Amino acid sequence: MGLPQSFEFGAVSAALLALWMVGITDFRASVTLFGIQSFVLGLVAIAIGARHGEPLLILVGVAVIVLKGLIVPYYLIYAGRRIGCRRDSLMPVSAPTQFFIALSLLSLVLLLRPLHAELPTSTLPAVGILILGMMLMITRRLAVSQIVGFLVLENGIFLYTIGQSHSMPIVVEIGVLMDVLSCVMLAGLLAFKINKTFEHIDVAELTELIG
Amino acid sequence: MNWMYSLPLYVVHILIIPLLLIGFIRKVKARLQNRRGPSILQPFWDIAKMLSKAETISKTASGTFRMAPMVNLSAVFTAALMVPWLGVPSPIAGDLFLVVYLLAAGKFCIGLAALDTGSAFGALGASREAAVSIHAEPALVLGLAALAVHAHSSKFSTLLAGTPGNELTTILAALVVVAAWVAVIADLSRMPVDDPTTHLELTMVHEALILENSGRNLALIEYAVALKTSILLGLIGQIILMGAPRHSIGTTYLLTLLLLAIATVVLAVSETVFVKLGWKRVPNLQSFGTGAAILACLLVALKG
Numbered sequence: 169m170g171l172p173q174s175f176e177f178g179a180v181s182a183a184l185l186a187l188w189m190v191g192i193t194d195f196r197a198s199v200t201l202f203g204i205q206s207f208v209l210g211l212v213a214i215a216i217g218a219r220h221g222e223p224l225l226i227l228v229g230v231a232v233i234v235l236k237g238l239i240v241p242y243y244l245i246y247a248g249r250r251i252g253c254r255r256d257s258l259m260p261v262s263a264p265t266q267f268f269i270a271l272s273l274l275s276l277v278l279l280l281r282p283l284h285a286e287l288p289t290s291t292l293p294a295v296g297i298l299i300l301g302m303m304l305m306i307t308r309r310l311a312v313s314q315i316v317g318f319l320v321l322e323n324g325i326f327l328y329t330i331g332q333s334h335s336m337p338i339v340v341e342i343g344v345l346m347d348v349l350s351c352v353m354l355a356g357l358l359a360f361k362i363n364k365t366f367e368h369i370d371v372a373e374l375t376e377l378i379g
Numbered sequence: 380m381n382w383m384y385s386l387p388l389y390v391v392h393i394l395i396i397p398l399l400l401i402g403f404i405r406k407v408k409a410r411l412q413n414r415r416g417p418s419i420l421q422p423f424w425d426i427a428k429m430l431s432k433a434e435t436i437s438k439t440a441s442g443t444f445r446m447a448p449m450v451n452l453s454a455v456f457t458a459a460l461m462v463p464w465l466g467v468p469s470p471i472a473g474d475l476f477l478v479v480y481l482l483a484a485g486k487f488c489i490g491l492a493a494l495d496t497g498s499a500f501g502a503l504g505a506s507r508e509a510a511v512s513i514h515a516e517p518a519l520v521l522g523l524a525a526l527a528v529h530a531h532s533s534k535f536s537t538l539l540a541g542t543p544g545n546e547l548t549t550i551l552a553a554l555v556v557v558a559a560w561v562a563v564i565a566d567l568s569r570m571p572v573d574d575p576t577t578h579l580e581l582t583m584v585h586e587a588l589i590l591e592n593s594g595r596n597l598a599l600i601e602y603a604v605a606l607k608t609s610i611l612l613g614l615i616g617q618i619i620l621m622g623a624p625r626h627s628i629g630t631t632y633l634l635t636l637l638l639l640a641i642a643t644v645v646l647a648v649s650e651t652v653f654v655k656l657g658w659k660r661v662p663n664l665q666s667f668g669t670g671a672a673i674l675a676c677l678l679v680a681l682k683g
Contacts, residue, residue: 180550184674191667264666271670275677 175219178212179293179327186300186320187274191267193255195248195313202316202323203241205297207233209323212290213330224338225330228345232326235345240319240352247356248312251363256308258370266307273299290331297324311359311369315352322348386460386470393459397605398422400612400643407647422605426598434594437496447492448592448599454485455603455610463535464613466620466635467628473535475523479516482566482607486512489588489600496591500580504587511572511584511661515565518668522558525551525675526618539617547682549622554675556618561668563611565661567604570650572661582655612642 185205189198210233217225248254261269277296301321305314322344329341363369402419409416436444458481461473490509493501527533529551530540565572568585577583589600616638620631656664 177546177550187670187674188667191663191670264663267666267670271673274674278677278681 175212175215176290178208178215179290179331182208182212182323182327183274183293183296183300186297186304186323187267187270189316189320190270190300190303190307191263193257193259193263195253195255195310195316196245198313198316199241199244199248202244202319203237205320205323206236206240209327209330210237212327216330228330228338228341231342231345235349236319236323240349243352243356244312244315247359251312251359251369253310253312253369256310256313258372259307259309261307266303270300270303273303290327294324294328294331297321297327300324309370309372311362311371312356314371315355315359318355319348319352382470385467388467389460389465389470392465393456393606396639397602397609398426400609400639401605403640404643404647404650407644408650411647411651422601426602429593429598429601430595432594434596436593437498437591439497440495440591443495444492444591445596447488447495448596448603450488451485452599452603452606454481454488455606458482459606459610461535462610462614463539463617464610464635466613466617466631468536475527475533475535475538476520478535479520479523483512483516485603485607493588493591498591500587500590503580504584504590507584507658508568508588511565511568514662514665515562515668518558518665518672519562519566521669521672521676522555522562525672525679526555526621528676529679539621547678551675551678552618552622554671554678556615558668558672558675559611559615559618561665561671563615564646564649565665567608567611569646571653571656571664574650574655577655609639612639615642 182205185201185208189201189205192198192201210229210231213229213232214226217223217227217229256263259266274296277292277299280292280295298321301317301319301324304317304320306317308314308317326344359369362374366374399419399422401422402417405421406416406419457471458473458478461469461471461478461481463469463473486508490505493505495501523538524533526538529548530538532538564570568575573584574582575585578586580587585604589597592600613635616635619638620634623634626634
């Protein structure tokens with residue numbers, strides 16, 4: 169398999185990992201899958217960087233692997249353990265049904281295939297990941313699971329930008345990464361706070377005002 | 380290779396491999412649980428023992444009960460001659476739909492026999508097994524159908540030939556392997572769908588189905604299950620090999636045996652590590668298989 173193929177393979181498998189995340193409710197498993205997805209995307213960035221001779225893109229890939237592939241998942245698993253949440257339950261739509269809905273959404277994305285010749289190879293998987301991330305954010309009821317949804321969405325955006333012929337400037341790329349990191353830390357702290365005040369982090373139940 | 384050579388080869392393997400495979404699974408499982416475990420050849424002695432024992436048959440049972448294990452075994456045996464599960468061209472050119480539904484027909488007969496005895500356990504096992512099969516079927520059939528459409532033929536020989544090095548074939552093979560694996564563990568009543576060692580009435584599926592059988596009938600059923608295990612695992616091995624570069628028949632055969640051994644080790648490890656899923660969560664697992672198969676179909680439909 170040549171580099172272009174392996175690169176498309178990575179993008180597609182990242183989309184499939186996002187699909188898998190929609191189908192499961194276990195919090196630790198979905199965070200682990202997110203870590204693997206970031207790892208794959210980091211490798212894709214490194215592959216593109218190596219192909220076009222852009223050392224900065226390689227640097228971004230390494231940063232993604234370290235930050236989003238290792239630190240963020242570890243932090244989220246730590247947060248989940250401290251809050252004591254194991255799985256999303258009582259979702260309005262059950263996980264297998266969501267899985268099939270997500271599958272049909274992905275097939276709608278695949279219908280854009282005729283435009284494929286004009287788009288870079290990773291655009292369709294990137295749009296797919298973006299949609300699945302949004303779906304995760306909408307359907308999950310645990311605050312920490314919604315953070316995972318947001319991170320998946322961000323991974324979609326990342327894949328979209330590195331696939332473009334003129335990728336974003338390195339400063340923006342690294343800046344976004346730092347933003348994501350601080351965002352996750354803040355959201356984690358917020359989740360701790362919510363848990364302390366309400367004794368749960370089910371967003372559907374957050375209706376009463378507690379000072 | 381013409382059928383004059385492949386037929387004896389297949390018949391010899393059909394007689395040896397299935398029971399060896401079951402013995403191997405049990406041995407690996409025992410080692411993983413820190414037991415010494417029975418010899419790999421134990422399933423052979425078990426079958427021999429069951430064949431020599433007298434049968435106990437319910438008075439209410441009709442001829443269906445006696446016939447069903449034989450019908451099942453002949454269906455599975457025919458399927459074994461049609462699927463190239465050894466990596467060598469099969470003696471009879473098999474069609475995917477024929478093979479899948481031959482296996483389903485065999486299962487249907489066993490279900491009928493279980494209902495025939497009028498025992499509550501048989502009926503319970505039959506309904507559970509039927510439910511699991513219905514969930515597993517779309518994954519296997521759609522997955523193989525995607526390969527068939529990709530190859531423009533539903534014959535196993537052309538369908539599994541594939542085009543090596545092609546990125547579509549690789550992704551397709553990966554998806555179909557996932558779908559087939561999920562379907563096959565359900566079809567073979569393996570963990571995490573069913574526990575083959577349990578005899579607790581709350582949890583057993585396949586064991587409840589065959590609870591009324593004894594002696595010769597039980598031997599036929601056990602052997603048919605073992606044969607089905609090796610066919611389906613061998614078939615998955617062939618799908619994995621689709622993505623690999625072409626080899627000579629000898630190499631493919633050795634690779635297939637290796638993959639069979641790996642598959643049994645994976646089965647044994649998963650049976651040691653995982654717990655049985657709750658009955659209501661089995662469809663959740665199956666939905667992943669079906670999803671992978673649907674994705675494979677979509678890929679084929681859009682690309683070729």
